Amino acid sequence: MEKRQSGSARRQQIVDAALAILNEQGVHRLTAAEIAARVGISDGTIFRHFPNKEAIVQAAIDSFEALLFAGFPPADPDPLARLRTFFIGRLALLREHPAIFQLAFTDRLAEAAGQEGADRMRAIVLRQFAFVRHCLVEAQERGDVGADLAPETLVWTVIGMLRGVSMVLQQGVIGPELISGESVWQNLETLLRRSAVPRGVPQR
Amino acid sequence: MEKRQSGSARRQQIVDAALAILNEQGVHRLTAAEIAARVGISDGTIFRHFPNKEAIVQAAIDSFEALLFAGFPPADPDPLARLRTFFIGRLALLREHPAIFQLAFTDRLAEAAGQEGADRMRAIVLRQFAFVRHCLVEAQERGDVGADLAPETLVWTVIGMLRGVSMVLQQGVIGPELISGESVWQNLETLLRRSAVPRGVPQR
Amino acid sequence: MEKRQSGSARRQQIVDAALAILNEQGVHRLTAAEIAARVGISDGTIFRHFPNKEAIVQAAIDSFEALLFAGFPPADPDPLARLRTFFIGRLALLREHPAIFQLAFTDRLAEAAGQEGADRMRAIVLRQFAFVRHCLVEAQERGDVGADLAPETLVWTVIGMLRGVSMVLQQGVIGPELISGESVWQNLETLLRRSAVPRGVPQR
Amino acid sequence: MEKRQSGSARRQQIVDAALAILNEQGVHRLTAAEIAARVGISDGTIFRHFPNKEAIVQAAIDSFEALLFAGFPPADPDPLARLRTFFIGRLALLREHPAIFQLAFTDRLAEAAGQEGADRMRAIVLRQFAFVRHCLVEAQERGDVGADLAPETLVWTVIGMLRGVSMVLQQGVIGPELISGESVWQNLETLLRRSAVPRGVPQR
DNA sequence: CATGAATGAGATTTCATTCAT
DNA sequence: TATGAATGAAATCTCATTCAT
Secondary structure (H helix, E strand, O other): OOOOOOHHHHHHHHHHHHHHHHHHHOHHHOOHHHHHHHHOOOHHHHHHHOOOHHHHHHHHHHHHHHHHOOOOOOOOOOHHHHHHHHHHHHHHHHHHOHHHHHHOOOOHHHHHOHHHHHHHHHHHHHHHHHHHHHHHHHHHHHOOOOOOOOHHHHHHHHHHHHHHHHHHHHHOOOOHHHOOOOHHHHHHHHHHHHOOOOOOOOOO | OOOOOOHHHHHHHHHHHHHHHHHHHOHHHOOHHHHHHHHOOOHHHHHHHOOOHHHHHHHHHHHHHHHHOOOOOOOOOOHHHHHHHHHHHHHHHHHHOHHHHHHOOOOHHHHHOHHHHHHHHHHHHHHHHHHHHHHHHHHHHHOOOOOOOOHHHHHHHHHHHHHHHHHHHHHOOOOHHHOOOOHHHHHHHHHHHHOOOOOOOOOO | OOOOOOHHHHHHHHHHHHHHHHHHOOHHHOOHHHHHHHHOOOHHHHHHHOOOHHHHHHHHHHHHHHHHOOOOOOOOOOHHHHHHHHHHHHHHHHHHOHHHHHHOOOOHHHHHOHHHHHHHHHHHHHHHHHHHHHHHHHHHHHOOOOOOOOHHHHHHHHHHHHHHHHHHHHHOOOOHHHOOOOHHHHHHHHHHHHOOOOOOOOOO | OOOOOOHHHHHHHHHHHHHHHHHHOOHHHOOHHHHHHHHOOOHHHHHHHOOOHHHHHHHHHHHHHHHHOOOOOOOOOOHHHHHHHHHHHHHHHHHHOHHHHHHOOOOHHHHHOHHHHHHHHHHHHHHHHHHHHHHHHHHHHHOOOOOOOOHHHHHHHHHHHHHHHHHHHHHOOOOHHHOOOOHHHHHHHHHHHHOOOOOOOOOO
16 A cells, blocks of 8 residues: 555556456446555545546556557568467467456457447457458468468457467366467467368368 | 236346347446336336346346257267357357347356356356367367367367357458358368368378 | 135235234335235235225224223222233233234334324323323322332333333243243232332331 | 544444434434435435445444443442442433433334344343343342342333333323432332331231 | 545335236 | 236435545
């Protein structure tokens, strides 16, 4: 319960608390009192740092976006290598900021932030989708990935893999050992590469 | 909005309204007043039919579960055919009960229903995962799908594909033309089958 | 759940249920739904027998009053014998209608019945007090009871004794064996008679 | 109605208001709005000071208990003197905190406070009864009070006398002039002492 | 900057009462 | 008479936000 933090430090504490609450307890528990309790200040003080609750969630989306798009997009020339860098980066995010990672597969941030926040969240999702899609189309053109497949379905495979990891983390659902290391990426890359029809080998 | 419905009819109307609100507006708009307005009754009347709001969401989960598991699991002997039946059935659900379909990829029902609801939703998710996984393991044993891949990653691909379709529906994000027909399943099946290493053909 | 009772039978059932609820659960649980549940009818039906809830409580007070003043006042010529008849009658009421007996030492009926009910209850109390007081004053005049004592304090002793018995019944507080038989009256009569200063014996 | 009281001051105001309402208007008028109106704040503010209504009544019972047992039990060596101190103390309470005094003969606090409150109230009643009983038994052993009488009946006489005074206060029923001074105690003491059979004087 | 009391709008829930069936 | 769906007012409680200290 340290007093008189500098403004920006407090702001970040508040934003982090909001993200943690949203991830752990959901939209309906994101209250000024709950945030204040986590930060260790009194509830009225929240509004010395933000004009209202929505502004907190907007700032949380800022924070979310900054972490999601740090070093984005990767620059590798090979499309699957680029995708790999992205994917591995996401798994790193999972370890360092699990709340952020998990909130990416949820609409809690969007719901808490009103219409404007929902629009921003959609844009964030689309930006990632577009990146993944671009990698995959390029890989298709190179023949690394099956060119006869709709790129969207490949995108969904990639995103679905990340979401699977998120659910493992959240629920301890399947095998948590899969999270560490790069085995998930290996599985994904194998799946994608094999979708390219080997020349001369007839497919069913 | 006809007056004096029978009790069970009203109950179902209330449940349907709750599901629609949850899907369209989110947890924080699921209020007794909002439900009542949709059904065309006064808000106090809600509680002649349900003891409290949580009971409404529990009933909504009942409804959700019944639709999700009607004719489940499919009985086809071939594992990929079984998976296909499941997948096509889900796409049918998407057309007939889009709200139900979309709520399956959300934690709104879980969040609105308290701890007990969250537990039930987790069990529902796990039941589907287990079915998909079982199909895939059997397909791996038959050599229809790459046996060297972790079954979980394959599960996530399948579920990710459904979620992708859900997002298309919800946001008009990518190409909505993909929803109709069986093209998504075709893409998915191709992806899975090609993951099986063809005998005698060396992979990278 | 017998249907189509005659009107007066239902009325009495409703009144009895109201008295029982008031005694067992208190004012705040005296609801139309609770009464109906005890009687075994549906809640709306209550209002086919009474215009409103207050009328039920008024009828309950009627019932209460009728039982309290059946055969009242006793006619014995000797004042203490008259008081004894009254007292023993009250103990009989305790055994036959414990709820009625207990409600006499409570303001629940008064509180549930609004201003008019409160006034009626006060009148009932006063009528009993007046009777007891009259007996005692006459006994004082005869020299059976100490004439130097304020009659009110003697009244309070008598009423206090009945209330004590009521509390024993209600809480199992002290010795429930005292309820049966006439021992309480014996104690009370002894107390009253000894308060008369024996001639020729100086009191401290 | 000064604004911005300190927390503990407001708490006490709320408790006092609750006690006053309970005494003057009864359980069914003890509402947040009524309390708030008395205190001069808005009803939502009540719940910044107490988590719920039951907690208010629990605090009211605290207050009630503290006043009832201040300087309790008296320490006089002579049992009747001890009882006198108790009795006079109660009459002082009557003058200084009439609401508290009257609530002692009511089950309103118990009814308003749920099961836990009812249990606490019963314990309070029993504690007083035990004290009075102990005094009387000791007085019986000394021969100051009739040893052949059941101590409970004597307890009820003592308590009944206090309740009588309470009713006078509450309803203006009998003679309010009796409240002031010590005349009630004089009557009670006389009654008790005369119940001791004077040696050598045969009783009826 | 910080506190926490206060507000007022809104959410949940209760309940007496009405009325179509 | 009986049922139980419906109403609407009131009660409890929550919470974002304000503001005196």
